[in-house]
Amino acid sequence: MEGELVQPAPEETPRDANPANVGLELFGYVGIEAVLDQMRIKTMKTGFEFNLMVVGQSGLGKSTMVNTLFKSKVSRKPTGPGYEERIPKTVQLQSITHVIEEKGVKMKLTVTDTPGFGDQINNENCWDPIIKYINEQYEKYLREEILISRKRKIPDTRVHSCVYFVPPTGHWLRPLDLEFMRRLSKIVNMVPVIAKADTLTLEERAEFKKRVRGLGRESVYPQEDFDDNSDDRILNNKIRDKIPFAVVGADKEHQVNGKRILGRKTKWGIIEVENPAHCEFPLLRDLLIRSHLQDLKDITHNVHYESYRMQRLNESNRLALSPINGLLGKDEVESDL
Amino acid sequence: MAVAVGRPANDELRNLSLSGHVGFDSLPDQLVNKSTSQGFCFNILCVGETGIGKSTLMDTLFNTKFESDPATHNEPGVRLKARSYELQESNVRLKLTIVDTVGFGDQINKDDSYKPIVEYIDTQFEAYLQEELKIKRSLFNYHDTRIHACLYFIAPTGHSLKSLDLVTMKKLDSKVNIIPIIAKADTIAKNELHKFKSKIMSELVSNGVQIYQFPTDEETVAEINATMSVHLPFAVVGSTEEVKIGNKMSKARQYPWGVVQVENENHCDFVKLREMLIRVNMEDLREQTHTRHYELYRRCKLEEMGFKDTDPDSKPFSLQETYEAKRNEFLGELQKKEEEMRQMFVMRVKEKEAELKEAEKDLHEKFDHLKRTHQEEKKKVEDKKKDLEEELSNFQKKKAAAQLLQSQAQQAGSQQTKKDKDKKNSPWLCTE
Numbered sequence: 001m002e003g004e005l006v007q008p009a010p011e012e013t014p015r016d017a018n019p020a021n022v023g024l025e026l027f028g029y030v031g032i033e034a035v036l037d038q039m040r041i042k043t044m045k046t047g048f049e050f051n052l053m054v055v056g057q058s059g060l061g062k063s064t065m066v067n068t069l070f071k072s073k074v075s076r077k078p079t080g081p082g083y084e085e086r087i088p089k090t091v092q093l094q095s096i097t098h099v100i101e102e103k104g105v106k107m108k109l110t111v112t113d114t115p116g117f118g119d120q121i122n123n124e125n126c127w128d129p130i131i132k133y134i135n136e137q138y139e140k141y142l143r144e145e146i147l148i149s150r151k152r153k154i155p156d157t158r159v160h161s162c163v164y165f166v167p168p169t170g171h172w173l174r175p176l177d178l179e180f181m182r183r184l185s186k187i188v189n190m191v192p193v194i195a196k197a198d199t200l201t202l203e204e205r206a207e208f209k210k211r212v213r214g215l216g217r218e219s220v221y222p223q224e225d226f227d228d229n230s231d232d233r234i235l236n237n238k239i240r241d242k243i244p245f246a247v248v249g250a251d252k253e254h255q256v257n258g259k260r261i262l263g264r265k266t267k268w269g270i271i272e273v274e275n276p277a278h279c280e281f282p283l284l285r286d287l288l289i290r291s292h293l294q295d296l297k298d299i300t301h302n303v304h305y306e307s308y309r310m311q312r313l314n315e316s317n318r319l320a321l322s323p324i325n326g327l328l329g330k331d332e333v334e335s336d337l
Numbered sequence: 338m339a340v341a342v343g344r345p346a347n348d349e350l351r352n353l354s355l356s357g358h359v360g361f362d363s364l365p366d367q368l369v370n371k372s373t374s375q376g377f378c379f380n381i382l383c384v385g386e387t388g389i390g391k392s393t394l395m396d397t398l399f400n401t402k403f404e405s406d407p408a409t410h411n412e413p414g415v416r417l418k419a420r421s422y423e424l425q426e427s428n429v430r431l432k433l434t435i436v437d438t439v440g441f442g443d444q445i446n447k448d449d450s451y452k453p454i455v456e457y458i459d460t461q462f463e464a465y466l467q468e469e470l471k472i473k474r475s476l477f478n479y480h481d482t483r484i485h486a487c488l489y490f491i492a493p494t495g496h497s498l499k500s501l502d503l504v505t506m507k508k509l510d511s512k513v514n515i516i517p518i519i520a521k522a523d524t525i526a527k528n529e530l531h532k533f534k535s536k537i538m539s540e541l542v543s544n545g546v547q548i549y550q551f552p553t554d555e556e557t558v559a560e561i562n563a564t565m566s567v568h569l570p571f572a573v574v575g576s577t578e579e580v581k582i583g584n585k586m587s588k589a590r591q592y593p594w595g596v597v598q599v600e601n602e603n604h605c606d607f608v609k610l611r612e613m614l615i616r617v618n619m620e621d622l623r624e625q626t627h628t629r630h631y632e633l634y635r636r637c638k639l640e641e642m643g644f645k646d647t648d649p650d651s652k653p654f655s656l657q658e659t660y661e662a663k664r665n666e667f668l669g670e671l672q673k674k675e676e677e678m679r680q681m682f683v684m685r686v687k688e689k690e691a692e693l694k695e696a697e698k699d700l701h702e703k704f705d706h707l708k709r710t711h712q713e714e715k716k717k718v719e720d721k722k723k724d725l726e727e728e729l730s731n732f733q734k735k736k737a738a739a740q741l742l743q744s745q746a747q748q749a750g751s752q753q754t755k756k757d758k759d760k761k762n763s764p765w766l767c768t769e
Contacts, residue, residue, distance in 0.1 A: 024422050028400040031616040033429045035377060038620035040365045041557055048364050072353040098353045103362040148639050152628050229374065262357075290360040294367035302477045313472045 047106035049156045050293060051137075053188070054111065055130065055180070056165025057118040060195040064249035065163075066111050068262060068273060069285055073251075074098055074111055091116040091129045112159065118176055127180050134159050134188055138308040158305060160296045161221070161288060162188045165195040166212070166244060170204050173212050181220070187304055189221040189296050191287070197246030197279050198264065198271050205246050212244065220244075221299070222292065239287060245280040248273055376430040378481040379619060380461075382513065383435065384454060384505065385490025386442035387412075389520045394488075394575035395435055397588060397599060398611055399424065402577065403435065412440025415450050417457045419482075434482060442501060451505040458484055458512045462634040469635075483631060485622045486549070486614060487513040490520040491570060495529050497536050506546045512630055514549035514622050516614065517541070522572030522605050523590060523597045530572055537570055551613060552621050565613050571606035574599055 054062040066074050074096065097110045112133070117126055137158045144154045162184060166177055173181075177192075184190055197205060220243055222236045250273045253260045264271045273281045288296070383391040392405050403422060419436040436457065441450055461483045468479055489506060491498065509515055517537065519525070525533060541548060548569070551562035576599050580589040588599040599607050614622075642663070 024401045024403070024424055026400050026424060026426060030398070030400050030424075030426060031611065032424060032426045032431050032619075034616040035431075035619045036369050036373065036429060038617070039372060040369055041555060042620055042624070043365050043368055045555060048361070050361075069359070070353075071355045071357040071359050074353065100353050100355055100359070100361075102355060102359055105362045105364055107361055107364070148636050150632070285360065290363050291367070293361060293364060294371055298371065298477070306474070310472050 044104055044106075046153065047108060048293075049108045049110070050297070051110040051112065051157060051159050051161075052288070053114070053130075053134075053159045053162045054165065055114045055117055055162060055184075056195060057167065058115060060165040060167060061249045062113060062163075062165055062195075064251055065165075065193075065195075065247065067251040068249045068281065069288065070100060070109065072098075072100065074109065091126050093129060093133050110157065123176055126176075127183055131183065131187065134162075134184075135308065138187075138305055139312075141305065142309055142312065156297075158300055159188050160293075160300045162190050163284075163288075164190060164192045166192055168194050168196050168199050168208070168246075170200055170208050171211070185220060187308065189299055189304070191221050191284070192244040193284060194244050194246040196248065198248045198266075200246065209242075209244065209246070221296070223299075235291075239283075242280065242283060245284045245287075247281045247284050248279040249281070373428055373430070375478070376432055378432045378434070379623065380434040380436065380482060380484050380486075382438075382454070382458070382484045382487040383490065384438045384441060384487060384509075385520060386492060387440065389490045389492060390575050391437060391488075391490060391520075393577060394490075394518075394520070394573060396577045397575040397607065398614070399433070405437075408437075408439045410443045412443055414444065415440050415453045417453055432480070436484065447501050450501060451508045454505070455508055455512065458509070459634065462512075462631055463638070465631065466635055466638060483626055484513050485619075485626045487515045488614075489515055489517045491517055491537065493519055493521050493524045493533075493572075495525055495533050497533075498540050503540065503544055503546070506541070506548075507544060510547040511633065514625055514630070515546070516549050516610075517570035518606075518610060519570050519572040521574065523574045523592075525572065534568075534570060534572070549622070549625070551618060558617055561612070561617060565609050568606055568609055571610040571613075573607045573610055574605040575607070 056062050093112055093114055095110055095112045099108050141158055248271055250262050250264045254263050254265050254270055256270055262273045272278050276282050385391050387408050387410055396402055416439045417436055418439050421434045424431045424433055468474055551566050553559040553562050574597055576588045576590045579586040580591050580596055590597045598604050602608050
């Protein structure tokens with residue numbers, strides 16, 4: 001079956017009128033798959049950007065966790081005297097950018113920390129600065145995208161993933177946690193983790209997870225709506241069953257069985273961070289970095305950024321919806337800049 | 338609550354050293370996996386005269402048979418025919434669209450030959466731009482129809498470029514990546530070929546035609562691209578028929594004097610074209626189309642509509658506000674035009690009415706006049722009739738009178754004759 005499209009007036013695009021894309025047999029090797037290598041080379045040359053945000057009360061081990069994730073001193077931990085001096089009076093956001101390289105792959109990593117979150121006596125609206133920051137990044141990107149002469153590569157400062165640290169109470173999620181997760185999962189990929197999970201036994205951990213899992217599960221990354229195909233769904237279902245991950249962070253190495261291993265040394269034993277039997281840190285690392293990093297970026301770009309853009313453009317254009325010029329060709333939507 | 342975003346540290350990016358394996362070296366693989374599941378798009382435009390071997394070359398390049406009927410030479414104008422195919426090689430799915438220029442070079446007057454081609458390319462850009470400007474858009478599963486590569490087929494005359502070729506390429510060079518190739522290269526001898534190639538390249542340069550430059554900034558491909566560039570334009574031969582050479586079958590064209598092997602680099606540059614177009618630079622062609630040609634089109638189009646980027650310290654969303662202003666202006670103009678038209682219409686109607694009234698009045702007058710004339714005529718006729726009747730009655734009277742007289746006279750006459758007769762006949766009449 002042929003999909004012939006004759007174009008007397010070249011206004012039609014083949015996409016509109018070509019009913020059946022003909023699937024053809026190749027008689028021999030053409031070399032189309034070389035495009036994969038080309039793409040790989042191109043991305044290695046341009047490098048990647050990744051922006052991570054960590055949110056949680058102070059003392060939950062956020063900075064340590066980031067250092068463990070990226071195996072380097074990404075965040076500066078608060079050291080020194082004066083406990084009261086360290087806690088800011090309001091929620092502040094601090095971003096640190098580093099360039100890390102592994103096997104030829106360069107990554108520009110930006111970690112945004114939120115000291116002061118949830119630390120006050122009255123924590124009402126403490127999520128507002130965070131929401132504002134995230135939206136500001138979207139706004140910056142939108143402005144760049146709208147320009148007439150725009151850059152070849154728009155700098156991407158949008159937050160790709162927000163890791164929320166839940167204190168290991170063992171009971172329920174606190175109202176603050178619920179509020180925060182509910183609000184933020186709408187605009188950013190939310191990955192909740194149980195911090196300092198070495199204070200929970202395995203049974204307590206399972207209990208805690210069971211209790212918190214029902215609450216707000218749909219909005220947590222990876223969201224079910226965005227599974228591309230059945231393979232993805234199977235993989236993501238496995239992940240969804242384990243969320244929230246119970247993690248332990250450590251950036252010191254210790255000698256275990258003759259090997260140097262990252263872990264926390266306590267009087268009663270050494271908690272190996274990368275041992276799946278001890279904690280779920282490897283799962284978090286795999287999710288964030290090894291398997292879903294690109295997906296996190298894609299969802300941020302295709303879903304969260306688009307919904308921000310749509311909202312923004314709609315609110316600055318509340319006038320009549322009549323199509324104008326050649327800008328608006330399609331039926332239901334009005335085009336705007 | 339005040340937010341202080343401290344220390345973005347954009348200027349000096351610190352390089353960190355990793356103390357162990359983190360795992361983000363799998364990033365390129367993640368990206369590639371995503372792309373393979375979505376599939377790739379590649380769109381080729383073939384510009385060349387009818388019968389120069391475009392379809393055959395496409396079949397040869399992609400090692401398959403694209404169904405198509407050869408075009409006739411009777412096309413009234415240049416028409417673009419686009420066909421999409423889905424090819425799959427190992428796990429890579431390619432959505433290939435081949436656009437053909439049907440009727441190129443067949444007309445007697447070729448002034449406008451390039452126009453449908455330019456229009457087609459612009460239409461694809463426009464479609465993408467419209468999608469990009471939508472409020473609710475879905476760019477990630479948009480079927481990209483923008484032309485990524487334009488293969489320009491040069492006829493193997495052996496002399497120089499035709500003026501049609503120069504004009505067309507000049508019009509296309511800012512819109513698409515042009516790769517010039519010499520078609521049916523088996524009709525040119527080797528020494529002539531070299532001269533022909535250099536003539537073509539120098540003509541292109543002297544006329545300022547920008548053809549696609551194979552990228553030389555990436556070390557892995559710089560060398561091969563540089564060596565290949567020297568052989569531009571590629572002299573190609575296309576064939577889908579296989580001929581037995583040695584002990585294997587390979588694509589070739591068989592002549593009485595020998596066999597031209599398509600994949601033999603001594604015979605033609607087909608292998609080079611395939612390398613450059615598909616195996617080495619396909620991704621770069623796509624990228625150039627998006628970041629250079631499309632951006633240029635977008636910039637020109639938006640500027641043409643009156644938008645400009647404001648200075649950095651100016652209000653935000655200048656495009657938005659300019660758009661609003663333009664829109665209102667346009668609406669206002671529309672309204673004004675509508676008013677004008679309405680007024681003109683009313684005026685015209687009035688005029689027509691007045692005209693009609695005049696005509697009516699004239700008609701009435703004429704009618705009255707006619708009526709009067711008619712009356713007069715009638716009166717005259719009546720008078721005449723009366724006169725005639727009078728005359729007639731007079732005549733009748735006279736006639737009656739005359740008849741009476743006559744009859745009287747006759748009577749008298751007959752009496753007289755009788756008397757005469759009697760007289761004659763009386764005996765008394767003596768003859769004397």
